[in-house]
Amino acid sequence: MGMMEEFKQFAISGNVMDLAVGVIIGGAFGKIVNSLVNDIIMPPIGLVLGGVDFKGLYVPLDGKTYSHALIANESLDFIRRSKDQPFFLYAAFTLPHQKLQVPSLAPYENETWPENLKTLAAMITLLDTDVGRIMALLKELKLDDNTLVIFNSDNGGVYRDTLFNHSGPLRGFKRDMYEGGLRSPSIARWPGKIKAGATS
Numbered sequence: 001m002g003m004m005e006e007f008k009q010f011a012i013s014g015n016v017m018d019l020a021v022g023v024i025i026g027g028a029f030g031k032i033v034n035s036l037v038n039d040i041i042m043p044p045i046g047l048v049l050g051g052v053d054f055k056g057l058y059v060p061l062d063g064k065t066y067s068h069a070l071i072a073n074e075s076l077d078f079i080r081r082s083k084d085q086p087f088f089l090y091a092a093f094t095l096p097h098q099k100l101q102v103p104s105l106a107p108y109e110n111e112t113w114p115e116n117l118k119t120l121a122a123m124i125t126l127l128d129t130d131v132g133r134i135m136a137l138l139k140e141l142k143l144d145d146n147t148l149v150i151f152n153s154d155n156g157g158v159y160r161d162t163l164f165n166h167s168g169p170l171r172g173f174k175r176d177m178y179e180g181g182l183r184s185p186s187i188a189r190w191p192g193k194i195k196a197g198a199t200s
Helices: 003-012 028-040 067-082 115-140
Strands: 019-021 089-091 149-152 186-189
Antiparallel strands (some): 149 186
16 A cells, blocks of 8 residues: 555544645645545645645735735634534644745834844744734633643754854754754643643
8 A cells, every 4th residue: 555545544534633724835745735635634724825726725825915824813713613522723834934024023123133033033923922822712712721732843943143042052953964953842731631841
């Protein structure tokens, strides 16, 4: 059995997330994902780039739509729609990432930092704010004590400036085969299951 057939069997058995929200780049990968979604994964899916249409949920990016806002808002809407049943949400936020763009530099617009670092800091603050909105909604819906939330990055620090010291004491950065490039931060919260403040 090939990898794609194994994935289909895994998905058909019910081991698939209820919602994946994020950015899928077109091409061969996009076609594979589109085929799988059309066959076995129920919508909604969210934001897609590169002309792949997930059952009519394609969102064209026109240079005026900030994809992060779409992902955050769809994630919140999904939680509201799913509050009365078990659910799995995979929210693939892309902030912070190149190209450094953000709707507002607040609260850093008056800092004396280089423009790219003001933008980076504003992107991270926006991501933190929207993760906070998700956590607040879980609490409002009384789901926070019964929900495992995992937040993680896909790589180590990217920037080599001394202002934020992105990799800390670790050697290297993204794409390096050193700890600074390979280690990625992860946080898990599950009250009653994971002790607050624990590290591993």
